[in-house]
Amino acid sequence: AQSVTQLGSHVSVSEGALVLLRCNYSSSVPPYLFWYVQYPNQGLQLLLKYTSAATLVKGINGFEAEFKKSETSFHLTKPSAHMSDAAEYFCAVWGSGGGADGLTFGKGTHLIIQP
Amino acid sequence: NAGVTQTPKFQVLKTGQSMTLQCAQDMNHEYMSWYRQDPGMGLRLIHYSVGAGITDQGEVPNGYNVSRSTTEDFPLRLLSAAPSQTSVYFCASSDYSGNTIYFGEGSWLTVV
Numbered sequence: 001a002q003s004v005t006q007l008g009s010h011v012s013v014s015e016g017a018l019v020l021l022r023c024n025y026s027s028s029v030p031p032y033l034f035w036y037v038q039y040p041n042q043g044l045q046l047l048l049k050y051t052s053a054a055t056l057v058k059g060i061n062g063f064e065a066e067f068k069k070s071e072t073s074f075h076l077t078k079p080s081a082h083m084s085d086a087a088e089y090f091c092a093v094w095g096s097g098g099g100a101d102g103l104t105f106g107k108g109t110h111l112i113i114q115p
Numbered sequence: 116n117a118g119v120t121q122t123p124k125f126q127v128l129k130t131g132q133s134m135t136l137q138c139a140q141d142m143n144h145e146y147m148s149w150y151r152q153d154p155g156m157g158l159r160l161i162h163y164s165v166g167a168g169i170t171d172q173g174e175v176p177n178g179y180n181v182s183r184s185t186t187e188d189f190p191l192r193l194l195s196a197a198p199s200q201t202s203v204y205f206c207a208s209s210d211y212s213g214n215t216i217y218f219g220e221g222s223w224l225t226v227v
Contacts, residue, residue, distance in 0.1 A: 094213030
């Protein structure tokens with residue numbers, strides 16, 4: 001079974017600083033990879049997804065993520081944090097086998113922005 | 116979240132009551148699934164379906180039933196609600212490749 005590990009359940013950065021949220025996955029073949037954002041008491045919003053077209057994926061709100069197969073990583077970055085980025089972020093992987101491997105989520109990282 | 120309709124958005128149940136969370140999609144997707152979200156646990160798969168008449172268990176299926184009589188609908192049933200089922204529930208719909216995935220807006224369920 002595939003798994004997704006998000007390092008750091010809470011990450012705190014200052015406004016204007018670099019945001020780096022880490023995600024590692026376990027999969028034997030290059031999967032689809034996703035980052036979702038969830039604001040308090042709201043649903044999931046897709047930030048970006050990797051589908052093998054390019055290793056550097058640009059998403060909404062200035063976020064991007066780089067797929068590194070050798071490191072099985074898909075870290076999310078943003079050059080300059082904004083107060084509105086405070087939210088919960090989930091990394092997810094769609095495995096090649098479908099079925100119960102369909103979409104596996106990490107446990108989430110709560111991003112805190114310090115003024 | 117265009118295409119996936121999930122109801123109700125909020126519900127309070129008493130222990131032992133039953134209820135059904137509804138999920139419908141209009142994109143003719145084969146794959147539908149239910150997740151529950153709990154603090155510090157991310158989203159965990161409850162049940163999934165790869166087509167009408169076909170369902171299977173995910174990571175946390177106990178206490179939940181599903182059926183898939185049509186391509187469009189995938190209801191989740193709580194037969195006898197327990198406080199441990201207090202959670203946020205999300206329905207998802209996708210093509211079988213996983214290239215396009217849509218989520219419902221979520222259902223906040225409290226069992227007292």
